[in-house]
Amino acid sequence: MMDFDLNDELQPHVRAVQSGERSSFRAIVERMLPVLRAYVAARTLPGMEVDDIVQRTFIEAYKSIGQYRLGTDFRAWLITIARYQSMMEATRLRRQADYHSRFIPVAVARMAERRLMDEEGEDGRLPYLRECLAKIKRSARELIRHRYEEDLSMKEIAGKLNRTAGAVRKELCLIRQQLHACVERKLAAEESAVGGGD
Numbered sequence: 441m442m443d444f445d446l447n448d449e450l451q452p453h454v455r456a457v458q459s460g461e462r463s464s465f466r467a468i469v470e471r472m473l474p475v476l477r478a479y480v481a482a483r484t485l486p487g488m489e490v491d492d493i494v495q496r497t498f499i500e501a502y503k504s505i506g507q508y509r510l511g512t513d514f515r516a517w518l519i520t521i522a523r524y525q526s527m528m529e530a531t532r533l534r535r536q537a538d539y540h541s542r543f544i545p546v547a548v549a550r551m552a553e554r555r556l557m558d559e560e561g562e563d564g565r566l567p568y569l570r571e572c573l574a575k576i577k578r579s580a581r582e583l584i585r586h587r588y589e590e591d592l593s594m595k596e597i598a599g600k601l602n603r604t605a606g607a608v609r610k611e612l613c614l615i616r617q618q619l620h621a622c623v624e625r626k627l628a629a630e631e632s633a634v635g636g637g638d
């Protein structure tokens with residue numbers, strides 16, 4: 441439903457921006473920022489940065505404001521852009537989580553194999569992964585063990601821990617991201633130390 445007072449208030453600023461007065465966009469941002477933040481915050485997934493999505497929404501709105509039809513519901517137009525930006529961010533996070541879900545399980549499996557064979561791996565990431573695993577909370581290590589060493593399903597782990605499968609999946613995703621970031625930091629520090637010694 442259109443908020444006529446808000447829409448009427450915004451129309452002169454929108455018209456001015458469409459006519460080339462860039463400074464008028466500031467008034468739109470000031471008026472719509474709380475509205476947009478509330479909308480995005482209520483609909484984002486964990487791990488999504490509300491302020492980043494809101495900022496990208498305003499940038500996209502500014503770039504495409506020529507496509508907005510004066511007199512129509514500007515709030516709805518802006519929220520449509522915010523919804524699209526939120527979907528793009530969710531897709532990006534899902535891809536990132538997919539990457540983590542591929543790297544960490546394979547690395548953990550390699551560690552288990554090498555432990556059995558009692559040999560140190562040539563992959564420089566594995567010692568760092570071992571260090572990073574030692575630094576995370578015990579409950580997080582247990583979760584990793586249930587999933588990748590015992591090969592339990594999300595449902596089985598959830599039953600063991602008296603939690604929902606969704607909560608387990610979400611925590612595993614966060615743990616994988618944490619481990620990946622830790623390994624990357626250690627690799628970067630090593631490269632920096634090696635590079636500094638040249």
